Amino acid sequence: MNNTNDFGAILDKHQLQFDRNNPTTLQVNLGKLCNQACLHCHVDAGPNRTEIMTKETIDRLLLLIESSDEIQTIDVTGGAPELNPHFKYFVHEFRKANKNIIDRCNLTVLLEPEQEDTALFLKEHNVQIICSLPCYLENNVDRQRGKGVFSKSVEALKLLNDLGYGKPNSGLVLNIVYNPIGASLPPDQMTLEMQYKSILLEDYDIVFNNLLTMTNIPIKRFKRMLINDDNYNKYMTILKDNFNPMAARNVMCRDLISIGWEGSVYDCDFNQMLEIPIGNQVTTIWDIDNFAELMIKSIAVNNHCFGCTAGAGSSCGGALDSGSEKSDSKIQPVAIIN
Numbered sequence: 001m002n003n004t005n006d007f008g009a010i011l012d013k014h015q016l017q018f019d020r021n022n023p024t025t026l027q028v029n030l031g032k033l034c035n036q037a038c039l040h041c042h043v044d045a046g047p048n049r050t051e052i053m054t055k056e057t058i059d060r061l062l063l064l065i066e067s068s069d070e071i072q073t074i075d076v077t078g079g080a081p082e083l084n085p086h087f088k089y090f091v092h093e094f095r096k097a098n099k100n101i102i103d104r105c106n107l108t109v110l111l112e113p114e115q116e117d118t119a120l121f122l123k124e125h126n127v128q129i130i131c132s133l134p135c136y137l138e139n140n141v142d143r144q145r146g147k148g149v150f151s152k153s154v155e156a157l158k159l160l161n162d163l164g165y166g167k168p169n170s171g172l173v174l175n176i177v178y179n180p181i182g183a184s185l186p187p188d189q190m191t192l193e194m195q196y197k198s199i200l201l202e203d204y205d206i207v208f209n210n211l212l213t214m215t216n217i218p219i220k221r222f223k224r225m226l227i228n229d230d231n232y233n234k235y236m237t238i239l240k241d242n243f244n245p246m247a248a249r250n251v252m253c254r255d256l257i258s259i260g261w262e263g264s265v266y267d268c269d270f271n272q273m274l275e276i277p278i279g280n281q282v283t284t285i286w287d288i289d290n291f292a293e294l295m296i297k298s299i300a301v302n303n304h305c306f307g308c309t310a311g312a313g314s315s316c317g318g319a320l321d322s323g324s325e326k327s328d329s330k331i332q333p334v335a336i337i338n
C-alpha cells in the first residue's frame with residue numbers, strides 16, 4: 001500500500017488494509033434540498049439547495065440493481081430525501097425489486113406541507129426509519145437544528161409510534177441517531193440508548209428500537225465550526241489518539257457504495273461530500289453494468305477517516321466496536337445529525 005496521509009500511515013503501521021467486499025448496501029443521496037439548515041450539516045443542505053436526483057438517474061439505478069443481487073439494502077439520504085419529487089416512486093420501485101429500504105429522516109419533514117401522507121406511505125412500504133433526535137433536551141436540539149425543531153420532532157415521533165413504528169412486534173423499525181457536538185467522541189452507545197429510552201418514555205411517551213451513536217466527521221460545516229472555535233487540531237488529535245484497529249476492520253466503506261444525486265459513485269457519504277471519487281477516479285452509474293464491478297476499486301482514504309475509526313468507531317449504522325472502552329464516558333447530550 002502507498003499511503004501518503006496520516007490515516008494511510010496508521011493503517012500501514014497496524015498492517016490493516018481496507019479491502020472492499022462485494023457491496024451489500026447502496027446509499028443514495030436524493031439531493032441537497034432540506035427543510036432545515038442545521039449548523040453542523042456535513043452535506044451543507046438547506047431550503048435553498050436545488051440539487052435533486054432526477055427520475056432518469058433513479059431509473060438507471062433500478063436497471064443496475066436488476067443485475068446486482070448482492071445489494072440487499074437501499075439507504076436513502078439527503079438533504080431531506082422525502083422532498084425529492086420522485087421519492088415515492090423511488091421507494092415503491094426498489095421495494096418492488098425486493099430491497100430493504102432505510103429512510104434517513106429528519107422527522108420535521110413529515111409535518112411539512114404536502115408531506116402529510118409520507119409517514120403512512122413509509123409504513124405501507126415497510127421502510128425502516130433512521131431519524132434525527134440529537135438530544136432529549138429541547139434547548140439543545142433547537143440550538144443545533146433551529147427554533148421549534150424539538151417540539152416538531154416529538155410530534156413526528158408520536159405520529160410514527162401511532163402508526164406502529166418502534167413498537168414491539170410491529171416489524172416497523174424506528175432508530176434514532178446521536179452525534180456529539182464539539183471536540184469529543186460519542187459516549188457508550190448502549191448506555192446512552194438506555195438513557196434516551198427512559199427519558200423519551202417518561203417525558204413524552206415515545207418508544208423506539210435502537211440508538212445509533214455517530215462520530216462527527218471533520219468535514220464541511222462541522223470542520224468550519226471547529227476551525228472557527230480554534231478546536232480543529234484538538235479534535236483531530238482526539239480522533240488520532242483514539243484510533244481503534246478493531247473499528248478500522250469494520251468500516252462501512254468495505255460493504256457500501258455511495259451514489260451522489262447526479263449519479264456519481266463514491267466510497268461513502270463523506271467522500272461524496274468531499275468530491276473524492278471511488279478509487280480516486282470519476283465514475284458514474286452510466287460507466288458500469290453492475291455494482292460488483294466496483295470491487296476492484298481501492299477505497300480512497302484520508303485524514304477525515306479518523307472519524308470512522310476513533311473510540312468505538314462510527315458508521316451509518318452506529319458504533320463499530322461495541323466492546324471498546326475507548327468512548328468518551330461523559331455524555332454530552334447535544335448532537336448533529338444527518
Ligand code: SF4
Pocket residue numbers: 251252253254267268269270271299300301302304305308
Ligand atoms: S470516511 Fe468513508 S472512506 Fe473513510 S473510513 Fe469512513 S467510510 Fe471509509
Ligand code: SF4
Pocket residue numbers: 034035036037038040041042043044045046078079080106132336337338
Ligand atoms: S443535518 Fe440533516 S436535517 Fe439538518 S440540514 Fe443537514 S440534511 Fe437537513
